[in-house]
Amino acid sequence: MNQNYIIPNEWSIIEEGFDKDRVMSSESLFSIGNGAMGQRANFEETYSGPTFQGSYIAGVYYPDKTRVGWWKNGYPEYFAKVLNAPSWIGINVIINNEILDLNTCDTVSDFKRELNMKEGWLSRSFVATLKNGIQVEVKSIRFLSLDLDELGAINYSVKVLNDDATVVFEPYLDGGITNEDSNWDDKFWDILSVTREDEMAFIQAKTMKTGFSTCTFMQSTFKMNDEDLQIAPNVSQSSTKISFSYSANLSQGDTFSITKYGGYTVDRNHDKYELVTAAKNVLRKAQDYGFTALLEQQKNAWSKIWDMADITISGDIEAQQGIRFNIFHLNQTYLGTDPTLNIGPKGFTGEKYGGSTYWDTEAYCLPFYMATKNQSVARNLLEYRYHHLDKAIENAEKLGFNSGAALYPMVTMNGEECHNEWEITFQEIHRNGAIAFAIFNYYRYTGDFSYIPEMGLEVLIGIARFWNKRATYSTAKDKYVILGVTGPNEYENNINNNWYTNYIAKWCLEYTMEMIAKVKSDYPSDFTRIQEKAKISDNELADWKNVADAMYFPYHEGLNIYLQQDGFLDKELITVADLPEDQRPINQKWSWDRILRSPYIKQADTLQGFYFFEDHFSTEELERHFDFYEPFTVHESSLSPCVHSIQASKLNRMEQAYTFYLRTSRLDLDDYNHEVHEGLHITSMAGTWMSIVEGFGGMRIKNDQLTFEPRIPKNWDAYSFKVNFRNQIVNVKVNQQKTVFELEGDADLTIKVNDKDITISPDELVVV
Structure with a gap:
């Protein structure tokens, strides 16, 4: 309940x-x-009953010595405590x-x-x-x-x-x-x-x-x-x-x-x-x-x-309350005024997870801050990672990688890895890919390329070097494989060839090579500075290309789908619909051994890749993979329902999209996962914003152009949102009959709506 x-x-x-x-x-x-401090809603007066007293100051932490039963080489020395x-x-x-x-x-x-x-x-x-x-x-x-x-x-x-x-x-x-x-x-x-x-x-x-x-x-x-x-x-x-x-x-x-x-x-x-x-x-x-x-x-x-940030919804008070609750807490947590801060997964509402920075920032939060603030706020989040590059290189060295390979931490306060669960610390390496994707996503959205020659290319090179070294050539497959990983779905540990991880590794290598060529051509002085520091050689780039071209992806011909990992079909494939309600959530009812052997997916994994790289796949491929993986997904990660909502909208399955939207927007208000007493799920709240703007609104950037495919749930009368796109504010209002666009800016803007070019002028309404 x-x-x-x-x-x-x-x-x-x-x-x-x-x-x-x-x-x-x-x-x-x-x-x-x-943004600078926060507190749980403790009573001012004395309260002798059960209570969780909490007041927090942004950026202030304690390195609590790691506590594990068996120390392993490469373990973080501490777990950073909020x-x-x-x-x-x-x-x-x-x-x-x-x-x-x-x-x-x-x-x-x-x-x-x-x-x-x-x-x-x-x-x-x-x-x-x-x-x-x-x-x-x-x-x-x-x-x-x-x-x-x-x-x-x-x-x-x-x-x-x-x-x-x-x-x-x-x-x-x-x-x-x-x-x-x-x-x-x-x-x-x-x-x-x-x-x-x-x-x-x-x-x-x-x-x-x-x-x-x-x-x-x-x-x-x-x-x-x-x-x-x-x-x-x-x-x-x-x-x-x-x-x-x-x-x-x-x-x-x-x-x-x-x-x-x-x-x-x-x-x-x-x-x-x-x-x-x-x-x-x-x-x-x-x-x-x-x-x-x-x-x-x-x-x-x-x-x-x-x-700037409000999203209005007419005809559904619970949905309206949910999205504003999410937007409100995101702004209470991070306002972008201090580039040394980041967005902690519990914000100022609790202490679970520790650390202030997860891959959530790049994968989920960056789009929200790009569209509802100015681009300097989003750039601050990218610069935060650049300033931690040396620590990321140290983190990779602890795992045995050298020559400038960088592994960004899963959890950090100052750039050092400080997570003390081995299956996360050593294996959830996909976080590297999200940071590279955020660099790409920032440029795609803002049109500001300057971050890449000034800072971002060095980050990309470190990440590409890591993927190049982490991949292993398989003689049996005549392919490069990535072994012993945990994907976004943390209900599978130490598996081989997680599809999402392999795919984003290949993409990172290719994107970094593309950016090296562009900086070398268009920003020669920056390239010279980076080259003196990073010492990229043609032989190294050839190695990267070999790995990217020959990356292995598990695939099943009969089902015509990519497999989440090599052994996924060996599992007993019982869908969530056949899982008794009294067994949920499984992370509170089952042993870890039973969870790892089950087919159940904590959060979007293969589908996370389809979300990031939507343009790489046809709608038919998305539908096939969505229909296969969604029935096994228990959504016991706060980061999961929003991705499924966006993809259900893309497939025009509005009932399903709406159900997922409600789950992500009211995750804490209705306490779906029975853990709200520990604090709120701040970073997934940005996913709630995405499920409306990118899901129902269908907002994308394609070919350097802002595009929309607006849809609306049947139980809403209307909804509206604003996005700041390259310093021009586009106001989008959708109802059951039409979509209205309004522009706050200095010049006309041509956008694409349902694959048709539409030009909007400042302070004029355009009805589609």
């Missing part, structure tokens, strides 16, 4: 009614972030000497939580009766500022409903936190100092091993019935925590409120000895603006994001 407690709403995620069993799931779903940072959000609330705690209150009613995605804030309200009989109404609203991205703000009020009462607010900073995800229960933080100045408080801390210096800070103001209130605090302080205590006497019906400002300054952005000074500057700005003005700034900042 999927969860279904989130109330359908076009612009908000809403939960009504308090249920202790939902607390951890809601902490994930209602998470907030601003760090649970010192917390600034806490406010203990004490009413007539009793702590407000929803886990222990006699009654909780009128509970409502809302994440307003349009304006970028989280609110909560409820009425609670404490064991001492006092009944209170509580309202809170908080946000992490997009404009001042080191600052968060909370407004929290308590109204006494049935008696007079003394209410105490205790805002605090807490450095004594631990990670949910830890290999050895190491101490991740070294608390350097806990200090205060007037009513500002600071905890300076440094990460163990990596040495990131941070300052967590807070300051609060108060009102009684909307009138400013000055209260002198009592201060409590320890080696890891500081709290201020503010007390007020309330008559029945009075409302006592606190506005708390907090956040982080980090030595990634400031001198490590100036972090407290920087924090004071942030707090002064917060006090100068005030909560109301800061909230207005927040609404304006989100309005600008939505103006």
